Amino acid sequence: MRIAATLENRPAAMLALVFLAMLHGAVVLAGFLAPYPFAEQHRESPFAPPTRIHFFDAAGHFHPRPLVYGPEGSQTYPIELFVHGRLFGVQEPGVLFLLGSDGFGRDVFSRLLYGGQVSLLTGLAAAFLSLGLGWVLGTAAGFYGGWLDRLLMRSGELFLVLPWLYLLLAVRGFLPLHITALQAFLLLIVVIGAIGWVRPARLVRGVVLSGKERPFVLAAQGFGATDAYLMRRHILPLTAGVILTQATVLIPQYILAEVTLSFLGLGVGEPVPSWGNMLSEARQYYTLVSHPWMLTPGLAAIPVLLAYLVLADALLPDQRYRYP
Amino acid sequence: MFLLCQGIWAADDVLVVPGLNGHPGGRLVYATRIEARTLNPVTAADAASREVIDRMSADLIHINRSSYRTEPALAKSWTVSPDGLRYVLELRHGLRFSDGHPCDADDVVFTYQVHLDEKVHSSERDLLTLNGKPIVVRKLDAWHVAFALPSPDAVAERLFDGIWILPRHLLEKAWHEGKLSEAWGLRTPPEAIAGLGPFRLKEHVPGQRIVLERNPYYWKSDPAGHHLPYLEELDFVVAGNEDLQVLRFESGESDVISRPSARNFGVLEKQSEQKGYILKNVGAGFEYNFLFFNLNDLPANAPVEIAVHQSWFRRTGFRQAVSAAIDRESLARLVYMGYATPLSAPVPPGNRLWLDASLPRLVRNPTRARELLTAEGFRWSSDGALTDSQGRKVEFSVLASASNPERTQTATLIQSDLQQLGMRVDLVPLDTRSLLDRVQRTHLYDTCVLSLASSDADPNVEMNVWLSSGGSHLWHPEQAHPATPWEGEIDDLMRRQIVARKSGERKRLYDRVQEILMQYLPLVPLVSPNVLAGAKKELGNFRPALLDHYTLWNVEELYWTAGARK
Amino acid sequence: MKYLIRRLADSLLLLAALSVVSFVFAQLAPGDYFSELGTDPRFSTETVAALRAQAGLDRPLPVRYAKWVRSCIRGDLGYSLAYNSPVAPLLWQRIPATLLLTATATFLAWLLAVPIGIWNATVRGTWGDRVSQLIWAVLLTIPELVLAIVLLVLAAESGWFPAGGMRSAGFSAMDRWAQARDLAWHLALPAAVLVLGMLPVLVRHVRASMLDAIDSPFALSARAHGIPRGRLLFRHLLPAAMNPLVSLLGFSLGTLLSASLLVEVVMGWPGLGPLFLEAVAARDFALVLAVVMFSATFLVAANLAADLLLYRLDPRIRTE
Secondary structure (H helix, E strand, O other): OHHHHHHHOOHHHHHHHHHHHHHHHHHHOHHHHOOOOOOOOOOOOOOOOOOOOEEEOOOOOEEEEEEEEOOOOOOEEEOEEEEOOEEEEOOOOOOOOOOOEOOOOOEHHHHHHHHHHHHHHHHHHHHHHHHHHHHHHHHHHHHHOHHHHHHHHHHHHHHHHOOHHHHHHHHHHHOOOOOOHHHHHHHHHHHHHHHOOHHHHHHHHHHHHHHHOOHHHHHHHHOOOOHHHHHHHHHHHHHHHHHHHHHHHHHHHHHHHHHHHHHOOOOOOOOOOOHHHHHHHHOOHHHHHHOHHHHHHHHHHHHHHHHHHHHHHHHOOOHHHHOO | OOOOOOOOEOOOOOEEOOOOOOOOOOEEEEEEOOOOOEOOOOOOOOHHHHHHHHOOOOOOEEEOOOOOOEEEOOEEEEEEOOOOOEEEEEEOOOOEOOOOOEOOHHHHHHHHHHHHOOOOOOOHHHHOEEOOEEOEEEEEEOOEEEEEOOOOOOOHHHHHOOOOOOOHHHHHHHHHOOOHHHOOEOOOOHHHOOOOOOEEEEEEEOOOEEEEEEOOOOOEEOOOOOEOOOOOEEEEEEOOOHHHHHHHHHHOOOOEEEOOOHHHHHHHHHOHHHHOEEEEEEEEOOEEEEEEEOOOOOOOOOOHHHHHHHHHHOOHHHHHHHHHHOOHHHHHHHHOOOOEEEOOOOOOOOOOOOOOOOOOOOOOOHHHHHHHHHHOOOEEOOOOOEEOOOOOEOEEEEEEEOOOHHHHHHHHHHHHHHHOOOOEEEEEEEOHHHHHHHHHHHOOOOEEEEEEEOOOOOHHHHHHHHOOOOOOOOOOOOOOOOOOHHHHHHHHHHHHHHHOOOHHHHHHHHHHHHHHHHHHOOEEEOEEEEEEEEEEOOEEOOOOOOOOOOOOOOHHHOEEOOOOOO | OHHHHHHHHHHHHHHHHHHHHHHHHHHHOOOOHHHHHHHOOOOOHHHHHHHHHHOOOOOOHHHHHHHHHHHHHHOOOOEEOOOOEEHHHHHHHHHHHHHHHHHHHHHHHHHHHHHHHHHHHHOOOOHHHHHHHHHHHHHHHOOHHHHHHHHHHHHHHHOOOOOOOOOOOOHHHOOHHHHHHHHHHHHHHHHHHHHHHHHHHHHHHHHHHHHHHHHOHHHHHHHHOOOOHHHHHHHHHHHHHHHHHHHHHHHHHHOOOOOOHHHHHHHOOOOHHHHHHHHHHHOOHHHHHHHHHHHHHHHHHHHHHHHHHHHHHOHHHHHO
16 A cells, blocks of 8 residues: 555654554553552652652662662662552552652552543544544535535634634533543543544545546546445545545644643543643642643653654655645 | 720821831832723622722721721711611711812712612622611711611621722712713723722723822821821732732732732742742631532422432431541642641631631541441442442532632542542532532532632621521522521521620520531531732731731731832 | 625625624523622622623523624624623723734744745755754644743743733833833743744745745756756745745734734733633623634634735636
C-alpha cells in the first residue's frame, strides 16, 4: 500500500508510530503498570515531591534492588515486583511517588497513566466520530451536489462559527445529575466529535467532487453502474488517503480539546483523572511555584502531539491541504 | 429607659477618632479579582461593586468591624422611646457631600423613601420591613429624623449599618422618573456622583482600574486635627483572577491583599521577609462550609432516583452517620493548609459571642457511623457496598461550585470518606448559577457543598436561613408550615429571640437552636476558613477584621509610615 | 458581482441562524443572572422575582428574541443586567484593547513568518531546515495555556514584566513617549504568547506554498532562462504562492477578536476575553450574545473579504 511505503521511507515516522503504539499500550495497561489506584489518597503526604530512589543505603551498602526511605527517614522499603496485583510497588507505610503526589496525596505517576486512558482515548474516539460523520456527509454532498451540497456546506459554516465553549457550559448545566464518570466521558467524546465534522467533510467532498469527473467513473456511469456501486468501488477508495491524513491531524487536536474542556471543568469528574483536569489543579500559582511536578500532564502531552505531527507530515508533506 | 449615645466632637461636629497618629499623603493600590459593575448604592449586589461604593459612602450608625459594637457615624446621637418602637436620630451639623453640597435630614428621608419604594426593589427593603410592615421615617427638623418601628427589635440600631445616605440633589430626579436603577453606572462622570464616605470618584478606566481620591468634606479627623482620610488616592486595580491578584501583591504592584486562598497564603509567607510585606492570619472568620441534603417536597415530574435518595436523607440516623464519617481535620489541613477550624455547629467560630461552647467537638468516628447506619436498616453487601433495607445500593451525587477549587476539593475528600462507608458519591461540579438554580428553584439535586458567611455577629441576619419559611432555608426553603417538629421548634425560638430584651435570654434561645440543628443535622457543618490578609509592612493602622470589608473597613485610618509609597 | 451577492446573502443568513441558535442555548442553561441573589439572605424571593420580571426574563422566548433584535437595530446591542447599561458602550470600551493585542501579534507573526518561511523553503533539506522544522513542531505542540501560565509566573518572579494589566498606575500623567513605552511593556508578554502560538502554523504554510511554487514547471523554465534568484523569488514565485496564503490571512484577521480569549484571561489583559467569561459565569446573556455575534461577524466578514480578494487575484478560481 502506498501509505506503508511512504512510512517505510521515513525513519522518523516509523519511530513516531512505534512510540505511539507503546504509549497507548502502556496506558491501556495502566491497571497493571501503575503502582497505585488513581483514587487512593494518602492524606499524610499531600504534595510530596518525587520519591528518591536509592541504590546505596545510608551505610553505603549497594542493593541491586533499589529502595526508598519511609516517612520516618530511617526505615527502608525495597521496591518489589508484582505486589498487590501491580507490576511494582512498596509495602505500606513506605510510598513510591515516582512523580510526586497531588494535594490529596494521590500518586501523580499512576494518575498520569490512568489519565492517559481518558485523554488519549477521547482523542481517538472523537476523531473516529468526526471522521465517520464527515465521511458520510462529505460523500453525500460531493456525490449528489445540488441543494444537499449547499445545505451541508452552509451548516458546516454555522458549526465553525458557533461559540462551542458557551454551548458546552449550557449543556453541562442541564444534564441530569446521575451521570457516572464513564457517562460523562462518553458525552465528552460525542460532543467534541460531533462539533468537528466540518473539516473532514469538506475535504472528502473535494475529493469526491474531483473523483466524480474522472474518466473511468464517467465510463462506468455510461455502462449503467448504480450510484451505490460507483461509490463503493470507485469513489470511496479515493477518500481513504484523506481520511487517514485527517486522522493524524484531528487526534492531537481532540486531545488538546479534552485538555481544555477538562481544564474548564467540563470533563470527567473527580476522582477520575484526565490530563486536562490534572492540569487545572496545576494551573494555580501556588502549585507552579511550589510543586512543579504537577505540570507533568502538560509535558506528557507534548511528545504525544509531536509523534502525531511527525506521522501527519510523513503522510501529507504539503500541510496546506490540512486546513481548508 | 433613656438611652443616650454620644460621640466626641470638636468645633464643627467632626467625629474625632481617638488614638490615631498617622500623617497624610500617598496612594494605596488594591488589586481586585473582577471589575466593579456599577456605582449605584441602591442596586449594587455584587461584592466587587460594593467594595468600591462602600468607600465612598457613609451611614447613620455604623457597626465597628473590630469590636462589633454600634458607633455613631453620620448621626452623632440618638434616643430610644421606652417601648423600643421609636428612634430619634440627630445628624451632625454642617455635613457636606463630597461635591460640597450640604447634607441634612431631607437626604436621610429621601434615602429611606428610595429603599422602601416597592418599584426600586432594593435589597434593604426586606431588612426595613419587620413583620410585614415597613419602618416609617419622618423628618422632625433639619437635623432630626424619627424612625417608627412596627414591632420591637432588640438590636434595631444594627439595622442602620450599611444604608448609605444618598444625595437628594443628584438622584431625586432619576427616582421620580423611575430610572434610579440606571443611575450611577460606570460611565457616569465623577461630578455626577457624590457621597459622604472618605473617598470620592476621580477616574474610571474601563476594565482596568477605578481611582478614588480623598473626600475633602469627610467628617472624621484624628486627635491632632488632621482631617481623615490620610491617603490621597485609593486605586482599585482589576487583576482578573486570584492568581493574578497574588502575583501583583507579590511583585509589589499592589499594597494590600484581602483573603487570598490558603495555599497562596502559604506561598506568600515563604517570601514575606525578602519582599517586605506582612501577612496576618486573623483567625476563624464568619464563613462556614457545610454539606446539606435535599429535603424538599419533590415536584411530580422529578426523577425517581432523587425520591429514592431522599428516602435515605430523611432518616436522621443516615445524616448523622454521614457527619460522623467526615474527616474534618484532613479538610482543614489539606484544603486550607491548616488555616481553618473544624466546626462543631453551623455557627462560625469567629462568632465567639454566640457560639454554643457546650456542643461537643465533631471527631471522625467510622465505627459510630456504621452503628447508626445499621440501626437505620442499612446493610453491607459482600463487596463492601452499602445497601438499604430494600437492597438498593447507596449512591448519590454531591454538587459543588466548579469555579471554587476549595469546594470541589472539599467534595472530593467527602467522596473518599463516604466511600469507606460503602457509599458511592458522584461529584458534580456545576457553575454557580446552575447550582443555585437546582438548589433553589427546581430542587433537582441530592446533596450540595456550600458555604454561608454571616454579615454580622448577630443571629438576626440569618433569620432567612433558620426560619422554615425563609428563602435561604437551603434544604427546604419557603415552607408554608414547618415540615418537621424540630423545624417548628427552631421557628419559635428564632422569633422569640428577636424580641427578647436581655442578651442573656437571647443567647440561651440561640444555644437551643444550635443544639437542635446538631441533633437533626439538615446541614452537616464542615470547617470555617480563617480570614487571611496581607499588606506592605509600611502601611500603618493595618488591622484586618473578621467581617467585610476585611482589610479596608478602616480605610480612612490607613497611612504610609515614613519613606513609603510615592 | 453575482458571486458577491450570493456570498453576502449566505453570510447574512449564517449570522441570523447563529443568533437564533446562541439565543436558544443561552436560555437552556439553568439559572439566570438573578439566581445568585437567592443565597444572599437580604433578598427575599419576592424581590428576586420582581427583579426578574422587570428584566423581562419571564417572557416567552420569541418575544425576548424580538426585543433583542430591536435593541440591536437601535444600536444598543441588548441590555446588560450586570452593568445595568446597554451592551454597546461596554463592547466599545474593550474592543480596542483586544484589537491592539491581536493586531500587534498577528502583524508580528506574519512579519516574521514570511521571511523565515521563504528562507526555510530555499534551504530545504539542509541542517538549518531540519532544526527549524523541529522547533516549529515543538512550538506547535505546546498547549498555549501552559505556555501562557509558565511565562506569566516567570515574568512576575523575575520582575522584568508586569503581572497583567494594560497600563501602569500613573498612565494619564505620563507624556506620549512614556505612555507608548508603558503600553509596549505590558503588551510584550501576551503578544509573545500569541506570536509563539501562531508562528509555527504560518511558517509551515509559507514554506509549503513556496516549495510548491519552486517545484512547479514555470519556475524550472524561468531558472533555465537564467533569471537571477532574487528576481525569481520575488517577481515570480511569491505571487504564485500567494493563493493559499490569502485565505490564511483572511482567517488570521477574522480571528482577531476571538483568538486571544484564553490568553487575555490567563494573563490579565483587559480585553473582550475576561468580559466574555465573566458574562458567561454571571449569565449576563445579552453581553454574551453580543460578543459572540461580534466575533462571528468579524470572522465571516474577514473570510468574505479574503474570498473576494482571491476571486480578483487568482483567475483559476473564477471557473468554479
